[in-house]
Amino acid sequence: MQIRFSKNARRLALSTISAAVMATLPGLASAQYTSSNRDVLVPNTGAWSTAGVTLGGTTFVNLGLQGVGRVAANSIDSATGETLGSISDMQITGFTNNGNGSWKGTFNFLPDRGYNSGSIYSNYAARINTFDFTFTPYTGTTTTTAQNQIVMSFTGSTRFTYNSGTAGQVFTTGLLANGIGSLFGGTTVPTTTGNTTQFVSIGGPASTVNNRLTLDAEGLILDNRSGKGGSGWVGDEYGAYIYRFDANKQLVGQLQLPDALVPHALDGTVNFDVNVNGRRTNQGMEGIAQSPDGTKVFALLQSATLQDSGSGNQGRSNTRLVVYDVSTTDTPSAPVQEYVIQLPRIDDTGSTSNGTTVNRTGAQSSIVALNDHQLLILSRDGNGRGNPGSGSPVFKSILLADLNGATNIKGLYDGTGAAVTTSGGVLNASVTPLTWTEALNLLGKLGLTATEIELAKFNLNLNTAPGDINTISEKWEALGLVPTNDGTGQYFLFVGNDNDFQTRTGKYLDASGVLQSYNAGLENDTMVLAYRVAVVPEPETYALLLAGLALVAWPRGAASRAPDSRNLYVDNAALHARRFQWWPPRQRLAHHSQIA
Structure with a gap:
């Protein structure tokens, strides 16, 4: 049965629910770094409150690192003989609570372009590597040398x-591009009327047969x-x-980017080697995500375009986010929204004294995507x-x-070479960037009385x-974000x-397709860390009602219309509203949390 309540009744229910939910969490604290205080001048290894941070009504709480897993750096892809490589992005499918204190699922890992160093460039075909895994969280308070809470098996x-x-x-x-071509029925230039792609000549003079699409x-x-x-x-x-x-993992189309993001040479032609505007070399489309309701795709450049x-x-802090509507087509011809986010700026020298000068962007x-307007973004230095x-x-x-x-x-700034900044990379005063707050610090000490970084609990360190190892x-x-499905919400x-395919006993395919050996000088294992977190979205995104001490979901039709809607259920057998659990109705939480 569906029951409708007045707006005031809904507000009362929402405020009651919000208070009950927040009562299960510690008092909230401010993050050390935010979009208005983004300069990191000393190592970010201080003690953190076990509280959480709130932005735009959504609260995020780090409940602790609970597991580590490794895959040996010298592992081989049995299908090709190449070094297996590591993780540039992931999706998790089939994630299941075993009911015995462990979970299982499948990691879908995306490696990048293969081993590349000095004069070596791999003829590496882009792929998805799948690993079945089990996860048994370690919640003890003492340090463990075991790093096997996540056990992965290559499938x-x-x-x-x-x-x-x-x-x-x-x-x-994965070879470097030396020309351009077209795919999917598009033309090479202008980019607004075709699908411009980059090609490399393999095994002989450039031709339709020898050219290959380069994909990092x-x-x-x-x-x-x-x-x-x-x-x-x-x-x-x-x-x-x-x-x-x-x-079948066949590339069948493209999402078109604004010309301002596409690399062009001085003469205005598309060029991937000597571009003077557009994406910076090796700083391309690093982050993509799908909204929980499936209608939007978010895409974020790793750092600012050359002209920005x-x-x-x-000076690479002002990077661009584009948003596509994929509700009616899988390959829209243009984004529907575009924004600027100002990434953290850091002093990466590692000085423990108060620094005064930033020298890097935390790309x-x-x-x-948590909903249709909020993202988790992984920002980092290049040390380690x-x-x-x-x-x-x-x-x-x-x-x-947000x-x-x-x-x-x-x-407004979408044309070839169009800049959203003034001289010196200063964002135009008329443009308000995304707001952000630091939600989880991989390097920090969890708890104001903690004396060691959280990583040390699993015998990991910051020594270089x-x-x-x-x-x-x-x-x-x-x-990769997935619900625990254990009644906690x-x-x-x-x-x-x-890991950049770094191993002393590596294998790669050369341009002729011949398997070759390399020595990267170290073993850099593939690693996965697992944190337990609480994510409490803003109450207004739910359609809920309160009936006595039990909660009943608001009409499903109303809830399903909200882009980030989730029906919130509280155990009716409970005599208080502090036991809660939310379930995604007919959709998944985020692009990284697909559940088979």
Whole structure:
């Protein structure tokens, strides 16, 4: 039975529910870094309150690191003989509570372009690697040397293909591009009327047969809509582009970017090597996410375009977010919204004294959509294992960001080379960027009385001089958020690293397709961290009512119309409203939380 209540009754119910939910959480505290206080001048390793942060009505609470898992750096893809590689993004499917204190599921890991160092460039076909895994959280208070709470078993890889025309279905490559071409019926230029892609000549003179699409895969979405199983989108750093793939992992189309994000040479032609505007080299479409209701795709450049940048690495803070409406087409011709987010700026020298100068941008590496206007964003430095000579890690954090209140700049700065900044990389005064607050600090001490960083509980460290196998990796680039399904209404947030295929006994395919050996000089394992978190969305996004001490879901039709709607149920057998649980109606929480 569905019962409707007046607006005042609903408000009373919502305020009562909100108070009950918040009573289960500690008092809230402010984050150390926010969009209005974004300069990180000392290592971000201080003690954190076990409270949470709130932005736009959504509260995020870190309940603690509960597990670590490893895959050996020298692991091999049995299908190709190549080094297996690591994680540029992830999706989690089939996540299930075993009911015995453990969980199981499947990691869908997206590696990037293969091993590349010096003169070596891998002819690496973009792919999805799948791992079945079990997760048994460790909730003890003492340090453990075990890093086996997450046990992963490689089950296979699926390489992306595309229809090249004359040569039929072919794989992509990780080799550097040396030209341009077109796919999916589009033309090369202008980019607004076609699907411009980058190609590389393999094994001989450029031709339709030899050319291959170069793809540096960095972002992954498995479509969460009904009837779309196995299909999705992959974000590319080379282009930067967003490709649509079908259930067979065949690339079948593109989402078109504003010209301002596409790299152009001085003469105005598309160019991926000597561009003077558009995406910065190796700073392309790093983060992509799908809204829980499946209607929107968010795409975030890793850092600012060339024309939006100021001097130095620290001038790359003003990066752009584009939002696509995919409710009627999988490959929209233009975004419907566009925003600016100001990423953290850091001093990565590792000085423990009060610094005065920033020298780096905390570029983003992955995003998760919590609803139609809020994102989790992984922002980090470049310090850690895998970056020889770097200092100790200074900043690796997950931000909670909100689009509400930000300026939609769609159509204002979209032309070739159009800048949203003034000289020196200063954001135009007429543009309000996204607000954000630091939600989870990977390097911090959890608890105001804690004396060790949370990572140390699992025998991990921040030492780089010298480092060891337990030194935290340089590149953390993947987020996966799934509900715990244990009656708490909480979530597990999995964070994965990109190890850049670094091993002393590596294997790669050269341009001719011949398997070769390499020695990266160290073993940099694939790693996954697992945090338990609470995410309490703003009450107004729910349609709820309160009847005595029991809660009944508001009419499902009303709830399903809200982009981030979730029906909130409280155990009717409970005699208080502090036992709560929310369930996503006919949709998944985020692009990283697809549940088979």
